[in-house]
Amino acid sequence: MTHTLHRQGPIDSFEHDYVVFSMSAKNYNEKNSNVALREFIKILSKYKVVNMGDMKTGGMYLVDQDKIINNVQDTSIVHAVFQDKEEVKKALREIKEADLGISVIVTGIVNEVQDICQEVGIERHTVEYSVGIRGKLSRLPEEELLEITTMCGHGMVSQHLARQMLLDMKRGKRSAREVGEILATPCVCGVFNPKRAQQLLEELAEVWCFDEF
Amino acid sequence: MRIDAAKCVGCGQCHQFCTMGAIYFTRSDKGSKVHCFVDEDECVDCGICFRSQVCPTDSLYQINHDWPRSIRGTFSNPLSEHKETRVPGRGTEEMKTNDITNRYKRGYAGMAAEMGRPGTGARLRDAEKVFKSLAKLGVEFEPNNPLTGLLANKQTGEMNPEVVNEKVLSAIIEMVFPLELVIPVLDVMEQVAEEIDTVFSIDLVARVDEDLAVPTAKVMEKHEKWFSLNGKTNLGLGHLRVKGAGLS
Numbered sequence: 444m445t446h447t448l449h450r451q452g453p454i455d456s457f458e459h460d461y462v463v464f465s466m467s468a469k470n471y472n473e474k475n476s477n478v479a480l481r482e483f484i485k486i487l488s489k490y491k492v493v494n495m496g497d498m499k500t501g502g503m504y505l506v507d508q509d510k511i512i513n514n515v516q517d518t519s520i521v522h523a524v525f526q527d528k529e530e531v532k533k534a535l536r537e538i539k540e541a542d543l544g545i546s547v548i549v550t551g552i553v554n555e556v557q558d559i560c561q562e563v564g565i566e567r568h569t570v571e572y573s574v575g576i577r578g579k580l581s582r583l584p585e586e587e588l589l590e591i592t593t594m595c596g597h598g599m600v601s602q603h604l605a606r607q608m609l610l611d612m613k614r615g616k617r618s619a620r621e622v623g624e625i626l627a628t629p630c631v632c633g634v635f636n637p638k639r640a641q642q643l644l645e646e647l648a649e650v651w652c653f654d655e656f
Numbered sequence: 657m658r659i660d661a662a663k664c665v666g667c668g669q670c671h672q673f674c675t676m677g678a679i680y681f682t683r684s685d686k687g688s689k690v691h692c693f694v695d696e697d698e699c700v701d702c703g704i705c706f707r708s709q710v711c712p713t714d715s716l717y718q719i720n721h722d723w724p725r726s727i728r729g730t731f732s733n734p735l736s737e738h739k740e741t742r743v744p745g746r747g748t749e750e751m752k753t754n755d756i757t758n759r760y761k762r763g764y765a766g767m768a769a770e771m772g773r774p775g776t777g778a779r780l781r782d783a784e785k786v787f788k789s790l791a792k793l794g795v796e797f798e799p800n801n802p803l804t805g806l807l808a809n810k811q812t813g814e815m816n817p818e819v820v821n822e823k824v825l826s827a828i829i830e831m832v833f834p835l836e837l838v839i840p841v842l843d844v845m846e847q848v849a850e851e852i853d854t855v856f857s858i859d860l861v862a863r864v865d866e867d868l869a870v871p872t873a874k875v876m877e878k879h880e881k882w883f884s885l886n887g888k889t890n891l892g893l894g895h896l897r898v899k900g901a902g903l904s
Contacts, residue, residue, distance in 0.1 A: 445750060445828070446734075448888055449774065449857045457886045467898060468753035478900025498734050518737075520752075539893065544901075546753045546894035556889045557868075568892030569754040570870045571766075573884040574842065574858035577849035582776045589774060597734040598675055598775050598825050599704050607672040629673065629704050631734055 446596030447522075447550035447634050449573045451589045452643065454552065460639050461531045462550040463487060464522035465543075472544060473517050479543040481515040486541060487523035488512065490534045494524040496633015504627040504637070511633070524636045528555060535563050550634075587647050591640050595630035604629070612648045619645045657694050657705055657718055664715040666690035670705040675732075675825055676777050679705065691715075700777050700825045701729035724818045731802070732777075732825035748800050748830060751861045755894040758863075765838050765872050766861035769845055772826040773857045780806070781820040782852040786829055787813030789848040793840060798830035828859075835862070838875050 447462045465483045467476035488495060488508055496502030500514040515521060525531045531549070538547060549556045553570060560567050576583070583589065584602040592600045608622040617625070623641035627633075659670075661684070670692060671679045678698035683690045692715075694705075706716045721729070730736045750768070751760060760766045769786050772778030783803065790797075791813030797804045808816045833841065838860070845858060860883060862872040876883045 445768065445770065445859050445888070448859055449770075449884075450886060451774075454885055460886075464752075466749065466752055468749060468756040468894065471753070471756045472894065472896050472898045472901070475901035476898050479898045482899065535891070542899060543893070544895045544898035546755050547891045548752050548888055549891060550886070550888045552885055553870075553887045553889060554885070560889070560891060565891050565893065567864055567868060567889050569751045569760060569861060569863045569890040570872070571751045571859055571861040571888040572870075572872065572876075573887060574767075574860050574876075575882060575884070576774065576855050576857050577846055578852050578855035579776075580855060582855060584775070593774050596773075598773060599702065599734070601673060601675045601677070601704070602775055603672045603674065603677055629708065631707075 445571065446632060448571060449593055449596060451586070451593045456590065456639060456643065457552050459526040460551060460636050461525040461528070462522055462634050463525065463531060463534060463547070464520060465545045465547050466520040467517065467545045475517065476545055477515050477517045477519065479545045480519050480521050481512060482541060483538065483543055483545060484512055484515060484521040484523065486537050487534050490530045491525065491527060492523040493526050493636055493638045494627055494633045495522060496631065497521045498631045501631050502627060502633030502635070504624050520632065522632050522634050524634060526638050528559065532559050532562060535559060535565065539563055539565060590643050591626065594635045594640065596634065597632065599629040599631065600626055600635060609644060609648060609651055610653055612644060613651065613653070619648070657699050657701060657703065657716060659692050659694055660715045660717065661691045661693065663713045664691035665713055666692055667712060668692060669710040670708065670716060673705045673708040673710065675702050675704055675775065676700055698823065700732040700823050702732040702825050703729070703735070724822055727819060727822055728824055731827045748798060750830065751888065751890050753894060754863060754890050755892045760832060760861050760863050762863050762865065763835060764832055765835050766830065766832045767838065767841055768831070768859040769829045770826050770857040770859065771829065772824060772854050776854050777823055777825050778827065778854040779821060779823050780815060780827070782854050783827060783829060784813065784815040784820055785852055786845070786848050786856065787815065789844050790829065790831065790841065793837070793844055795831045795833050795837065795841060798832065801828060801830045803827045803829060835871055835875060838872060839879050842881065
């Protein structure tokens with residue numbers, strides 16, 4: 444269950460990619476935690492989010508935000524994706540103030556997240572890094588496609604869909620924005636960043652060569 | 657997942673959603689209509705082709721598989737929950753609730769091998785190879801992890817033989833051990849990586865020190881091992897008096 448770890452790409456592509464999410468702990472503080480989890484996602488939704496979701500309901504490119512909020516359950520894991528560090532800071536300040544008691548996790552450049560914590564007056568507790576991929580690396584798709592597909596840690600965004608969307612863009616059938624949003628739909632947690640995908644795809648469309656026909 | 661050949665019009669819109677690339681075109685005889693089919697041996701029952709709702713004739717359908725095939729869906733479909741952990745997907749809450757559970761204490765590290773991630777899928781016989789190699793180091797596998805639950809012998813890492821040919825989108829081997837074992841465990845992972853027919857992604861977790869430094873970062877830097885600059889931070893805001901929990 445490390446669905447927001449292992450996002451790949453050059454470090455500057457993470458400067459506008461933060462996932463803020465929360466869950467309660469089974470057998471500790473789960474009972475009736477839906478109230479706090481709902482307040483958490485409501486608070487985040489007031490800020491400039493580029494995606495949000497809960498796997499109990501889906502992501503905001505599949506269902507509407509109110510439905511996500513209203514369907515929050517004790518066992519939900521609720522997520523929102525931000526592009527802007529200042530927005531994350533403001534949202535976390537409000538979350539801290541609300542003292543919800545549920546665990547809050549932020550995925551992003553670890554040092555940037557630490558800066559935010561210091562400014563908001565939060566002492567970080569635990570940190571998780573990716574140590575990379577091992578094994579039969581020849582089975583992986585191109586690095587550029589992995590930068591897109593790894594934004595859904597459950598692997599729901601297939602390389603074939605990314606490839607097809609890239610081809611549709613190249614042929615002028617779809618815009619980069621549209622493609623970013625389509626690629627976000629399989630990600631039921633709502634942790635896929637369609638804006639980052641849009642930016643990566645815009646850069647990629649120019650250089651990508653479809654020689655597979 | 658299956659496709660009703662009689663209803664399918666062979667448009668192929670589901671093909672691109674398949675995480676395993678296991679949907680193909682076929683026709684029964686020369687001159688008969690083209691339709692799609694799922695290579696069920698390669699399919700991991702993640703359900704994304706069905707949930708994408710792109711089929712114009714509702715030809716995709718999911719059947720309830722018996723054991724051991726049933727584990728494909730519980731590991732691969734994030735909407736499925738494991739009965740034992742009630743956590744959807746592949747693993748546990750790991751560091752996400754460490755501020756409450758204290759699963760990763762100071763002086764310890766958590767490591768995981770996410771078999772089949774990113775996007776290749778994994779046969780559990782490959783997970784067994786990794787389990788067996790790690791077991792020789794004497795590490796303890798996370799008891800609440802659903803993959804640990806498929807071990808026939810936790811000391812040797814041998815899996816239930818009924819499941820080893822099953823394929824999942826990904827499944828996580830999770831461990832906690834003293835910090836000094838991080839590099840030996842990583843070395844073992846790198847050795848066994850050469851013997852498997854899939855990939856795995858490696859996670860490294862630690863509770864921060866009192867000065868808020870990350871001990872695992874120090875270990876990796878000291879041994880000149882790569883680790884990502886982006887990662888997950890548990891902010892330590894959790895506690896047992898959850899707001900509103902008495903009101904619901």
